[in-house]
Each structure stands twice: as structure tokens, then as C-alpha cells.
Amino acid sequence: MATIHIDGRPCPARPGENLLQACLEAGADLPYFCWHPELGSVGACRQCAVRQYSGPDDRTGRIVMACMTPATDGAILSIDDAEAREFRASVVEWLMTNHPHDCPVCAEGGECHLQDMTVMTGHAVRRYRFTKRTHRNQDLGPFVNHEMNRCIACYRCVRFYRDYAGGEDLAAFATHNDVYFGRHADGALENGFSGNLVEICPTGVFTDKPFSAVYSRKWDLRGAPSVCTHCAVGCNTIVNARQDSTRRVLNRYHDAVNRYFLCDRGRFGHGFTAAPSRLRAPLARIDGRPTPVPVQDALRRFQMMAQDGPVVGIGSSRASLESNFALRALAGPARFSTGMAEPEHGLARLVADLLRASPARNPTLHDMESADAVLILGENVTVTAPRAGLALRQAVRQAAFDIADAARIPRWMDAAVRTLGAEACSPLFVATPGPTDLDPIARATYRAAPDDIARLGFAIAHGIDPTAPDVPDLPEDAARLAADIAATLRAAARPLIVAGTQYGTAALPQAAAAIAAALAAHNSAAALSLILPDCDSMGLALMDGLSLDAVRALARDGGIGTLVVMENDLTRRLDPAALDALLAAVPHLVVIDHTATPLSARADLVLPSASFAECGGTLVSTEGRAQRFLQVLFPDPPLQAGWRWARDLAQAADPGTAPVWQDLDDIVAAIAAEIPSLAPIGRAAPDAAYRLDGARLRSEPPRISGRTAVRANISVRDRPPPAAPDTPLAPTMEGAYGPAIPGALVPYYQAPGWNSVQSLNRFQQEIGGPMRGGDAGVRLLDGARQDETPRPRSAYATAIPAPFVPRAGEILLLPEPRLFGTEELSTLSPPIAARVEAAALRIADDGGATPTIALRLNGQRVVLPVIRDPALPPGIALCPPHMALRAFAAPAWAIVQPHGDDTP
Amino acid sequence: MFGILRTLWLTFLHLGHRRVTVGYPETRPALPPRYRGRIILSRDPDGLERCVACNLCAVACPVDCISLQKAEQDGRWYPDYFRINFSRCIFCGFCEEACPTYAIQLTPDFEMSEYVRPNLVYEKEDLLISGTGKYPDYSFYRVSGVKIPGKDKGEAEREQPPVDLHSLLP
Structure with a gap:
């Protein structure tokens, strides 16, 4: 640890970081624009000027840009120096000459980095009396608003969009004062991470368009830590709400997972919580029509149903662990289904077993960024786990970092490192049937059917470790590629294998695990990442239960009296004939869901559950990290969490033995006690009894407005704050808050003088490091690793599939999800729905x-x-x-009908 | 003894003074225009709502009695609803000071008594007047850089025409 002296105060600094980082870590207020912790420094804005002295005897010193100067031990600098202050004040004055008089009508106002920095430098009066440059705006699609007049040309947007996220349709145009950041023409931003421009842009050029339609200032928004529910990566988010509706989703920093960025599906997919299809009251089928009924009536109806035979529960990979567990308690472990049909059900368990048994590391997303050789084996990661795709994109830069390290250029020196490493890409191999967004940066791509990709994988494993089973009859080009990949992975210091369950075959994860195991024999840094489809797929795999196919068999034998389905639209999982047969064999169907689905339309009883914003719960990400989401909205009854409905149903059916959980912590404790693999989930976040400085944490900023007027049209009487038994966050502006707040409980980011998301710097132990209050979540799959006992070396899978053979007159349909349109809940969100393109089939060129x-x-x-x-x-x-x-979700052979044959 | 006599003297002295108390409501006081009474929302010189729903009045309000929701039409922001709970208002005038568009203004009217509190909750329809109030000339959108109907980019005060991105001239 080095020591630097800021205005005479000795401060610790990490060797190799820059002075700006060191100053911010030391708690100093030093303004900046173009630097971003994840994008590095380019020294473009000249805002972070400080005076540096060469030694204790140097009285003159010199002005340097803090972001471009490495922190060296004993460095002496002055932020407070008069000339440096004047320098910074004049820089911000220049930046502000063309800035429009827009703050009152700007969605960034109140959380604007430019506002903060202008105040910080003391620029209060505009002396510039000439005309301002103006720009025309572009329509950038349903996610992002564009207001170019406000631009200060820090170049962060294009550096993120092009350099970091690999987008191509945003660029800088024109010169000097006229620099313009936009597309070549109006149109939606194509990159799947465009929403991050909202947080990246230090001013109001790029703002959140869906949020603008339901706008509230940052100081008026209640926040709660949440976890994204739109894929299995488990990105940490902050949900903002006001007046009983969710308003937006923001990134919540997690050192090891999503860090600074979210994908657009996660950021804009929350709209389903306010969709018209939300269920708000229990519905019972009366005279064939769903009719709203009181809760007591609904529970009584269930009591009658439960007397007609065994209750079977179908859980869901999009419901929390708590909801699934409560349903499991209602139906009994032997009659609880994971709600997944084969092959998904078996694959989820296989993935959990492989990750637990593999001698290779199970990397976090941040670990994946530092892999120096990556093999993607049969998974279109950029759509099934978009944020993981972004992490893999960074992994390609490892070679450039190595060159920079050799040239002794610090890694944060962004422009220099990118120029130096422009030609150097770490090896990334993509083996998928179809094209992926990572193809342009891949060293080699391999297009084949999933079985052939798995064969390639097994051949690679054999190439690394000859004791692994060999693949017979491998085509020569594949054998050559396998040898090349095997050699590259063996040579790499931190190789990473990524696979998943997208193509519904066990061979792909098994092949990936075989390669990882072969690598791990030589290299303890070898990593294996396996991707599951849904936000709680891993949780269900660890909880275990029947597959949907087993439930169908049970129904055929007449073993089901009442089927209770928890937040699962079975029409997406069973084809119509199978679903009809299942429902015909079941006397009563009860659906607990927050959104009306085709299945709930057929139910005898529908119970309205709370969405992710309205209840707390735990989700297990594909990495095996259990993470807690907390409620930000407190809906009026009868809306309640799915697990509370399952508990109430159990009490209605059998008051004697039913569980009596009162709040979230009760059921979390019950899960931990009953299911050993989920035992640590209580540590995923502090419980409701958590106190900071003796007080609950506040979830509203202290300057929230309109408290005595917002409901005055309904009643002028004050209403007590809602009871919040499930969360340590008080649903009011009163309570503790500070930089030491646990990472799992951050309701919003704000620090004195820092009102934008950049205030995050104050909450980290070091820039880009863990949160001061500890990171969120607990990893469930690497118990063995933590006790440092060597894991058993997994035996190689021997079930090598046969080569794929096309069939005449038939075609193998493979599921190819999309970023927008194939995930269930986000598609109900209007901005996402606006980006959904019509379904199309991608086939080989058949002439x-x-x-x-x-x-x-x-x-x-x-x-x-x-x-x-x-x-x-x-x-x-x-x-x-x-x-x-x-219902199509797994590979299936479809018959190709000649044109003109219209047989239905 | 002297003290009592002095007090009596002063009291009787006031018998001859002119009365300060006036009979209200028969006699109404002349209040200056800057008196802080009933709050109104004004319109700009073009007759359109001045309020741009920036929320600064609401956040400046020490008793949190102002609540509003932003809406937008053709680039113009306006409040979807604007509510002042006058049963909480302390007429401090912070909202008027905070307002960047001169929309919210306090007026010399103080006659707002009601028998029930809900009648003191004023909505936008109750607050919006048809004139410009104390500031006849100011129009925020003539100064702001956003594009609204009737004012394209570059047509605000002290603005250059929009940059032609196809030109390479400096």
C-alpha cells in the first residue's frame, strides 16, 4: 500500500491506480467527467486537474490531470491549490457555455453528475453572453431519449457503447464544439446494453424514456434492493417506486456480479408489474366465468377442493425460493413439481451436479472478465445470459492487458491500452449452431448441430487429457479445430468454458464439464460456467421435485385431486394436447400468479400474488448465488406474496399441521432447516432485524416531497407507514443511511455533494472493489471449496452423442431465444414489446x-x-x-410441409 | 405606586389615539403584491401553462404540502396533476422562490377559511389562473433549449441554428 499526501493529509493508495481514484477513495471531492471506473481514463475533459509536487522541497509543483497520473508512493498533491481550483472552474465554465437552460425539464435533474460537478467547482454565474450551439435530436427507440444540446462531449457514451459493449450504431460525428453523438440516422439503438447510456452519460443527453413517461425526481423515489428476474445471471438492481407503482430499475453495484452495467431486458423489463394483465383479486369460476371473490370465500373453496384428493403443487423457475418452498410444504415434497418439463428439469439438476462436482472453479461474472481463453460450447450467451455475454466480451481484452503490462502502461490508461492492443485479442472460441453477437471478436467459430458441438467438446477434452474418452469418426476439420482449441486452452493461464442448457441436450454441459475437468488437472484456475434459463432455475434444481412429465403421469393415474400452480404458465411448457390431457385428468386447478396467463384463464381458482417489487424473496442465480430481493411497494390486500398464499391454502386445508410462518425470515429459516443444499440462504442478506446505528435503514431519501399532499385527494388524514415485516428497510424517509450500508440493502446511492449514480464511489472499499458494507448474496455450490478440501475429480461422462444426421422431410427445430420477445415477463413490458420482432425461422440455405x-x-x-x-x-x-x-422450448423434429399442402 | 399611576396614564393616553384595528370585512387592508397569501399557478405570455412539473416547489416545501406528477406533450412538460394541501401550507413562499419558471406565485388573497379540511386541498384546476401574475414577460421555453411546437431547435433566445452534421467546416 502506497501513501499519498492530499493537501497535507496522508492517505493510503493502491500502487498502480491513478490519482483520481486515490483521491476519491480517500473521500476527497475531486470533479471529473470522462473517467469511469469501468472504462478507465482518457484525459479528455481536463476537469480533474490537481497540483502535484515532485517532493517536499518543491514549492511550485505543476498542474496534472489526476486521472492520467499514476499514484506513486509519497506523491504530494493539492486539490485545494488556488491555481488548480481556478483551472477546474474555467474548464467547467467552458463546458457549460453551450449547455442549455434545461434543468427544470431535464430528466437527469437532481441526479445529474454535471450539476454536482458544477456546484463542486463553484461555477454559479454564466459569464458567456454569446449564442449557444444547438443540435437536432434523434429518435433512438423505445429505451433511450436523446437531447444533444446538453452534451459536454466527454465521450463516455461511445467509449461504453462501442469499446466496451461492442455496439456499432452509435458514433461521434463532426468536430470541435459541434461534436455530435448519435446514430447515422434515426432508429432504435441496436446494442442490448443501450440502457446503460442513461447511467453512463454524466448529463441529460441520454435519459430513460420509459421512466420519463412516469417521471419522478430521484429525491421522490423510494428504492429497494432487488434482483433481476429476466434471466439466470442474477444481476443486482435497485427498483424505484412512488405512489404505488414501480417507476424504473437501476443498476445496483455488485463487485462480483453485474458491477456497473445491466442489459436492456433487465433495465426495461419491469413494466409487467403495471401491465393491465396484472391480477388484483381472487377469481373463482362461478357459472363458468371467473368472478372476483373475497379471500375467505376463495380459501373456503380451496378447503372443499382439498377434500377431493391429493394436492399436487407445480412450482416455477420464475418464482422465489420462498414461494416454491411454501408450495412444496402445501403439497408435500413427494407431490411437488419443479414446474419444468423434460429435458429442462433434468438439465437443471445436471448443471447443479456438474458445478458442484467439477474440479474446475465456478466463476463469478467478474472472474469471467479476466479469463484469458474462452470456449463457448453450444450456448448463445448474449441472449440467454446477456450480462455474462458482456463479461465475455471483456475477456477478449486480456491479451491487450498483457501487452500493456509488458509496456508498463497502467490498465486504466484506456486509449493507450486499446491502441496498443488493437490487434491483440485473447482467444475466444464460439461453437454454436447459429450466429451470436460474439462472433466478430471470436478467434474461431464452429457452426454445427448441438450433438456435433458436444462431440467437438469431448474431442477437446480428449485433446487436453488423453484419459478422457475419444470421439470416434470426427470430421477432419473438427478434429483440427479441437486440437487447436485444446492447445490454446492448455496454454492459457485462466481458461474458461461456458455452456448451457439452451439446446436441451445433456451432452453440451457434460462436454463442457469434461473439458473443464481435463484442464483443472493441470491448472487450478480453469473455470466452468453453466447457464440455466430462468432466474430461479438453480434454486429449483437444488430444491428438487418432480418433473412436469411425472406430474402428467400422476394425473393419468388419477393421483391428483387439486393442482396448485405457482406463478407458472404451463401453456409455455406443455404443448396444447399434453396440457389438455393434464387438465382433463385434474378435478381442480388453482393458479397463484401475479399476471393473468392463458393457464389462469382455465383455472377454477386464481389467487393474485405479488410481483418482485411487491414482496421479498430469494433467487439462486446460475452461478449458485442466493440473493435476496426486497419489497419496494406495499400493495393493499388481497395481493400478497406467493408463499403467503400457499401458507394460507395450507392452513385452510389442514389448520392442524400447516406451517405458521409470519414473515420472510421465518420461511427463510424453514427452508434453511429443511433443505441442506439451501442452508446458507439466510446469509444472502441481513434479516428484518438488521439495524444500522440502532435504526432501521430508510428506503426513501430524506428530502422526499409531497408527503402531506400526495394522498390528500383521497383523505387529508395522515396514514401510518405500511407495516414492513419482511424487510430491514423502513418504508419511509426516516432511518439510517450511510456509505457502510450492506451491499444487499442499498435502496439508492447518494452522498453529500454527489447526487448522481457516481456517488457509488463512496460506498466501495476501493474503486471497483467490494462494497464497504459487504457484498450481497451467498454462494451455495462451492461449499467444498470453502473448506479447502480437495474435490473428487469427476469421472468423465462417457455418453458421447452420435454425429447429427439430417432427416429427409424433417427438420430439427432448435430453440434460439432472443433478447427481447422470448422471455415471459419482460415481453409484457411496453418498451420491450416495442422491440420484439416477428418470429422467423433461420435455416440453412436450401436453395x-x-x-x-x-x-x-x-x-x-x-x-x-x-x-x-x-x-x-x-x-x-x-x-x-x-x-x-x-410451448416450443426444447429441440424437436418438425415435418416440413411442401408449399401448397395446407393440411392443418 | 408610581408604576400603577404611570400605567393608568399611558392607558388613558391611548383613548385619544386613532384606532389601528379596522373592521374586517367591511374595511379591507391594502396588501402589497408581494404579500404571501393563496398560491396560484400562472400562465406564460402565450397563455400556456408555465409550470413545467420540475418538482422544485415540492422539494422546497418545508411541510411537504405540494405534490405533482410530470406529464409530457410534444416536448413540453406540464403537471398531470398539481395538488396543494392548504391545510398544511405555512405560506412561507419557498415554492415561489424555488420556481425556475415563475409559474407558482403567492398572491395577496388570504381569505381561505373552510369548515372541513378536504376543502383546502386545491387541485390544478383550482390553482391555475388565466394570466401571468406578477411576471408578465417571462416564458421559460423561449430560453430553454428543448424543442416545442412553434419553436424549433436553435430558435430560442441566444441560440445558433442547429449544427449541420454533413458539413466538415469548422
Whole structure:
């Protein structure tokens, strides 16, 4: 640890960081614009000027840009120096000359980095009396608003969008004062991370468009820590709410997971919480029509139903652990289903077993960024786990970092490192049936059917460790590629294998695990990451239960009296015939869900549950990290968390033995006590009894406005704050708050003088490091690693699939999810829905020219537009799941119908 | 003894003075325009709502009696609802000071007594007047850089025409 002297005060600094970071870590107020902890320094804005002295005897010193100067031991600098202050004041004055008089009508106002920095430098009066430069704005699609007049040309947006996220349709145009950041023409920003521009932009050029429609100032928003529910990565978010509605989702920093960025699906997918399809009251089928009934009536109806035979519960990979567990308690462990059909059900368990048994590391997202050789084996990571895709994109930069290290250029010196390493890319191999967003930065891509990709994987494992089973009859080009990849992975210091369950075959995760195991024999840093589809898939895999197919068998045997489905739309999981057969064999169907689905329309009893913003719960990410989301809204009854409905149903059915959990901590403790693999989840976040400085934490900023007027049109009487038994956050502006707040409980980021999201710097132990109050979540799968006992070396899987053989007259439909449109809940959000493109089938170039293709699958006929892709192997077709074919989610052979044959 | 006599003297002395108390409501006081009474929302010289729903009045209010929700039409911000709970208002005038557009103004009217508190909750319809109030000339959108109907980019005060991105000239 080095020591630097800031205005005579000795402060610790990490060697190798820059002075700006060191000053911010020391708690000093030093203004900056172009530097970003994740993007590094370019020295463009000249705002962080300080005076540095060469030694104790140097009285003159010199002005340096803090962000471009490495912190060395004994460095002496002055932020308070008169000339440095004047320098910074004149820089901000220049930046402000063209800034419009917009703050009152700017959505950034109140959380604007430019406002903060202007106040910090003391620029209060505009002396510039000439005309201001203006720009025309562009329509950048449903996510981001554009107001170019406000730009201060810090270049952060293009550095993030192009350099970091790999986007190509945002660029800087024109010169000097006229620099313009936009697209070549109006149109939606194509990159899946465009929403981060809202947080990246230090001023109001890029603002959140859906939030603007329901706008509130930052000081008026109640916040609560949450976890994204739109994929299995488990990005940490902050949900903001006011007046009984969610307003927006912001990134919540987690050192090891999502860090500074979220994908657009996570940021803009929360709109389903306010969708018209939300369920608000219990509905019972009376005379064939769903009719709202009181809660007591609904529970009585369930009591009658429960007397007609055994209750079977179907859980859901999009419901919290608590809801699933309460349902499991209601139905009994032997009659609880994970709500996943085969092959998904088996794959989720396989992934959990592989990650637990693998001798390779199970990396966090941040670990994945530092992998120096990556193999993606049969998973389109950029759509199934978008944020992980962004992390893999950073992994390619490791080679550039190595060159920079050799040249003794600090890694944060962004422009220099990127120039120096422009030609150097760490190896990334992408083996997928279809194209992925990572292809342009991949060293090699391999297009094949999933079985052939798995064979390639097993061949690589054999190439690394000859004791691994060999793959017979591998084509020569694949064998050559396998040898090349094997050699590259063996040579790498931190190799990473990524696979998943997208293509519904066990061979891919098994092949990935085999490669990782082969690597781990030589290299303890080898890592294996396996990706599951939904936010709680891993939780269900650890909880375990029947598959949907087992439930169907049970129903066929007449073993189900009442089927209780928790937040699961079975029409997306079972094809219509199978679902009809299941429901026909079940006398009573009860659906607990927050959103009306085609399944809830067929239920005898529908109970309205709370969405992620309205209740607390725990989700287990694909990495095996249990994370808590807390409630930000306190809905009026009868809306309540799914687990409370399951508890109430259990009490209605059998008051004697039913569980009596009162609050979230009770049920979390019950889960931990009953399911050993989930025992640590209590540590995922502090419980409701947590106190900081003897007080609950506040979830509203201290300057929240309108408390005595906001409900005055309904009643002028004061209403007591809602009871919040499930959360340590008080639902008011009263309570403790400070930089030492635990990472799992951050309701918003704010520090004195820092009102924008940049105030995050004050909450970290070091810039880009863990939170001062500790990171959120607890990892469940590496218990063995923590006790440092060597894990058993997993035996290599021997079930090497046969080569894929195309069939005449049939085509293998493979699920190819999309960022927007195939995930269930986000598609209900209006901005996401606006970005959904019509379903289309991607097939190999068959020489045909017809714009559509007709398929028959499980008795359903569907006509889809086709995209012919010469790179795609013949005999397979990539089809977005759940779109044209609602229940389609796993590979299936479909019959190709010739044109003109309209047999339904 | 002297003290008592002095007090009596002073009391009787006031018998001859002119009365300060006036009979209200028969006689009404002349209040200056800057008197801090009933709050109104004014319109700009073009007759459009001045309030841009920036929320600064609400956050400046020490008793939190102002609540509003932003809405937007063609680039213009305006309040979807604007509510002042006058049963809480302390007429401090901070809202008027905070207002960047001169929309919210306090007036010399103080006659607001009601028998029930809900009648003191004023909505936008109750607050919005048809004139400009104390500041006849100011229009925020003539100064601001945002584009609204009738004022394109570069047409605000002290603005250059929008940059032509196809030109390479400096």
C-alpha cells in the first residue's frame, strides 16, 4: 500500500491506480467527467486537474490531470491549490457555455453528475453572453431519449457503447464544439446494453424514456434492493417506486456480479408489474366465468377442493425460493413439481451436479472478465445470459492487458491500452449452431448441430487429457479445430468454458464439464460456467421435485385431486394436447400468479400474488448465488406474496399441521432447516432485524416531497407507514443511511455533494472493489471449496452423442431465444414489446426462394418466415421459443410441409 | 405606586389615539403584491401553462404540502396533476422562490377559511389562473433549449441554428 499526501493529509493508495481514484477513495471531492471506473481514463475533459509536487522541497509543483497520473508512493498533491481550483472552474465554465437552460425539464435533474460537478467547482454565474450551439435530436427507440444540446462531449457514451459493449450504431460525428453523438440516422439503438447510456452519460443527453413517461425526481423515489428476474445471471438492481407503482430499475453495484452495467431486458423489463394483465383479486369460476371473490370465500373453496384428493403443487423457475418452498410444504415434497418439463428439469439438476462436482472453479461474472481463453460450447450467451455475454466480451481484452503490462502502461490508461492492443485479442472460441453477437471478436467459430458441438467438446477434452474418452469418426476439420482449441486452452493461464442448457441436450454441459475437468488437472484456475434459463432455475434444481412429465403421469393415474400452480404458465411448457390431457385428468386447478396467463384463464381458482417489487424473496442465480430481493411497494390486500398464499391454502386445508410462518425470515429459516443444499440462504442478506446505528435503514431519501399532499385527494388524514415485516428497510424517509450500508440493502446511492449514480464511489472499499458494507448474496455450490478440501475429480461422462444426421422431410427445430420477445415477463413490458420482432425461422440455405416455410410439430401447423443462412448446418432450424409455437422450448423434429399442402 | 399611576396614564393616553384595528370585512387592508397569501399557478405570455412539473416547489416545501406528477406533450412538460394541501401550507413562499419558471406565485388573497379540511386541498384546476401574475414577460421555453411546437431547435433566445452534421467546416 502506497501513501499519498492530499493537501497535507496522508492517505493510503493502491500502487498502480491513478490519482483520481486515490483521491476519491480517500473521500476527497475531486470533479471529473470522462473517467469511469469501468472504462478507465482518457484525459479528455481536463476537469480533474490537481497540483502535484515532485517532493517536499518543491514549492511550485505543476498542474496534472489526476486521472492520467499514476499514484506513486509519497506523491504530494493539492486539490485545494488556488491555481488548480481556478483551472477546474474555467474548464467547467467552458463546458457549460453551450449547455442549455434545461434543468427544470431535464430528466437527469437532481441526479445529474454535471450539476454536482458544477456546484463542486463553484461555477454559479454564466459569464458567456454569446449564442449557444444547438443540435437536432434523434429518435433512438423505445429505451433511450436523446437531447444533444446538453452534451459536454466527454465521450463516455461511445467509449461504453462501442469499446466496451461492442455496439456499432452509435458514433461521434463532426468536430470541435459541434461534436455530435448519435446514430447515422434515426432508429432504435441496436446494442442490448443501450440502457446503460442513461447511467453512463454524466448529463441529460441520454435519459430513460420509459421512466420519463412516469417521471419522478430521484429525491421522490423510494428504492429497494432487488434482483433481476429476466434471466439466470442474477444481476443486482435497485427498483424505484412512488405512489404505488414501480417507476424504473437501476443498476445496483455488485463487485462480483453485474458491477456497473445491466442489459436492456433487465433495465426495461419491469413494466409487467403495471401491465393491465396484472391480477388484483381472487377469481373463482362461478357459472363458468371467473368472478372476483373475497379471500375467505376463495380459501373456503380451496378447503372443499382439498377434500377431493391429493394436492399436487407445480412450482416455477420464475418464482422465489420462498414461494416454491411454501408450495412444496402445501403439497408435500413427494407431490411437488419443479414446474419444468423434460429435458429442462433434468438439465437443471445436471448443471447443479456438474458445478458442484467439477474440479474446475465456478466463476463469478467478474472472474469471467479476466479469463484469458474462452470456449463457448453450444450456448448463445448474449441472449440467454446477456450480462455474462458482456463479461465475455471483456475477456477478449486480456491479451491487450498483457501487452500493456509488458509496456508498463497502467490498465486504466484506456486509449493507450486499446491502441496498443488493437490487434491483440485473447482467444475466444464460439461453437454454436447459429450466429451470436460474439462472433466478430471470436478467434474461431464452429457452426454445427448441438450433438456435433458436444462431440467437438469431448474431442477437446480428449485433446487436453488423453484419459478422457475419444470421439470416434470426427470430421477432419473438427478434429483440427479441437486440437487447436485444446492447445490454446492448455496454454492459457485462466481458461474458461461456458455452456448451457439452451439446446436441451445433456451432452453440451457434460462436454463442457469434461473439458473443464481435463484442464483443472493441470491448472487450478480453469473455470466452468453453466447457464440455466430462468432466474430461479438453480434454486429449483437444488430444491428438487418432480418433473412436469411425472406430474402428467400422476394425473393419468388419477393421483391428483387439486393442482396448485405457482406463478407458472404451463401453456409455455406443455404443448396444447399434453396440457389438455393434464387438465382433463385434474378435478381442480388453482393458479397463484401475479399476471393473468392463458393457464389462469382455465383455472377454477386464481389467487393474485405479488410481483418482485411487491414482496421479498430469494433467487439462486446460475452461478449458485442466493440473493435476496426486497419489497419496494406495499400493495393493499388481497395481493400478497406467493408463499403467503400457499401458507394460507395450507392452513385452510389442514389448520392442524400447516406451517405458521409470519414473515420472510421465518420461511427463510424453514427452508434453511429443511433443505441442506439451501442452508446458507439466510446469509444472502441481513434479516428484518438488521439495524444500522440502532435504526432501521430508510428506503426513501430524506428530502422526499409531497408527503402531506400526495394522498390528500383521497383523505387529508395522515396514514401510518405500511407495516414492513419482511424487510430491514423502513418504508419511509426516516432511518439510517450511510456509505457502510450492506451491499444487499442499498435502496439508492447518494452522498453529500454527489447526487448522481457516481456517488457509488463512496460506498466501495476501493474503486471497483467490494462494497464497504459487504457484498450481497451467498454462494451455495462451492461449499467444498470453502473448506479447502480437495474435490473428487469427476469421472468423465462417457455418453458421447452420435454425429447429427439430417432427416429427409424433417427438420430439427432448435430453440434460439432472443433478447427481447422470448422471455415471459419482460415481453409484457411496453418498451420491450416495442422491440420484439416477428418470429422467423433461420435455416440453412436450401436453395429455395420461398419467403415462408410450413411446419408441423406435435399436430400443430405453423407457417413462419425464413431467413436462409449459408453458414448454418443443414437439417436444423433455429426457432425463437414461445413465439409462433407457444410451448416450443426444447429441440424437436418438425415435418416440413411442401408449399401448397395446407393440411392443418 | 408610581408604576400603577404611570400605567393608568399611558392607558388613558391611548383613548385619544386613532384606532389601528379596522373592521374586517367591511374595511379591507391594502396588501402589497408581494404579500404571501393563496398560491396560484400562472400562465406564460402565450397563455400556456408555465409550470413545467420540475418538482422544485415540492422539494422546497418545508411541510411537504405540494405534490405533482410530470406529464409530457410534444416536448413540453406540464403537471398531470398539481395538488396543494392548504391545510398544511405555512405560506412561507419557498415554492415561489424555488420556481425556475415563475409559474407558482403567492398572491395577496388570504381569505381561505373552510369548515372541513378536504376543502383546502386545491387541485390544478383550482390553482391555475388565466394570466401571468406578477411576471408578465417571462416564458421559460423561449430560453430553454428543448424543442416545442412553434419553436424549433436553435430558435430560442441566444441560440445558433442547429449544427449541420454533413458539413466538415469548422
